[in-house]
Amino acid sequence: MSFPTLPTRLDGAELAIRTHAVTRRYARGSVALDGLDLQVPAGAVYVLVGPNGAGKSTTLKVLLDLVRADAGTATVLGLDTALQPATVRAQIGYVPEVVDTAYGWLTVRGLLKHHAAFFHAWDWEYADALCKRLGLRMDERFRALSKGGARSVALVTALAHRPPVLLLDEPTDGLDPLAREQLSEILIEHMADAPTTILWSTHHVHEAERMADHVGVLRNGRLLLQAHVDDVRRGLRRYRAEVPEGWAGAPGLNGDVLVRAGAGREITWTVWGDERQVAERLSASGATVRDAGRLSLEDAALALLRAGEAA
Incomplete structure (x- = not known):
């Protein structure tokens, strides 16, 4: 990744x-x-x-x-x-x-x-x-x-x-x-x-x-x-989405996804980027975005550290 x-x-x-x-x-x-x-x-x-x-x-x-x-x-x-x-x-x-x-x-x-x-x-x-x-x-x-x-x-x-x-x-x-x-x-x-x-x-x-x-x-x-903490809160979101059977992911977001979670037809991705652009790319890939939630500073730090382990 x-x-x-x-x-x-x-x-x-x-x-x-x-x-x-x-x-x-x-x-x-x-x-x-x-x-x-x-x-x-x-x-x-x-x-x-x-x-x-x-x-x-x-x-x-x-x-x-x-x-x-x-x-x-x-x-x-x-x-x-x-x-x-x-x-x-x-x-x-x-x-x-x-x-x-x-x-x-x-x-x-x-x-x-x-x-x-x-x-x-x-x-x-x-x-x-x-x-x-x-x-x-x-x-x-x-x-x-x-x-x-x-x-x-x-x-x-x-x-x-x-x-x-x-x-x-x-x-x-x-x-x-x-x-x-x-x-x-x-x-x-x-x-x-x-x-x-x-x-x-x-x-x-x-x-x-x-x-x-x-x-x-x-x-x-x-x-x-x-x-600045405001930039972190704006830039990092946790997206919940429903995806179709056999969904292949959203290639345009691969480099911006810090944490991937979820199974089957529901995913939870923590993504760095502009909320509107991320949602559009998920939608274009066939996913239906249900929520784009802000993270607390602690959750944001944990997401970054987990991504660091996997990078």
Whole structure:
């Protein structure tokens, strides 16, 4: 099956984060990133989607210069991450996938003081308000916190200096449903108070969907798609159709079908393309289109990833 031509560039937008041809290889030749061209518009919430091992965490670590690319360049707010790593990190709030417990003997207050020493713009009033809202006790040892509590502390350390860029790596991991909803509310309020660009890495797309402006779908270190969410919703549809006995398909659509399902006289195809043109081609092939439904962002990402496996 051929793979459809999907948008992978956001030309024309002012970019807060950009990578060009970034490649990163690990031991035994495994490739984490394969010529990655990531483009995150300033002020956007960009959701980077992909399964475990797709290269999402490596991408964020390259932007922080915690991992060096073997080839290519990365910039944050116009600063080269490899040439000016300390300056870049000062502009970023980071919630890692795995929260470091190396300072587990410190209290929550002590850990916040440790982080505050690295950021001149640290806002203690804001940090205290966030801790109260998240139910954090300042005198509790960090190592005694639950997974969700530790992640809440990481969120405070990421936000308290009001950085212009946030890198969130599976930020809801370990949070209960109420805390996940609270996270979204805090981020929305934070962005309303201070201009912020968010790069949100996740494989739970539904948790970021209501905030997302742009989406990138990453698999095996390569972007399958990079676009505004409105373009994805317009461009991807799930068509249900009845077909005649012995139907031979719709040859004109072969390159645009991401997922084929159904059996017998009823098919369900997920297709990238203009809805009117797709429906016309299906009808011209003898199919009777019953429905052309929009996909949620999560279903769209799953369809793209499934097509990537088959391509």
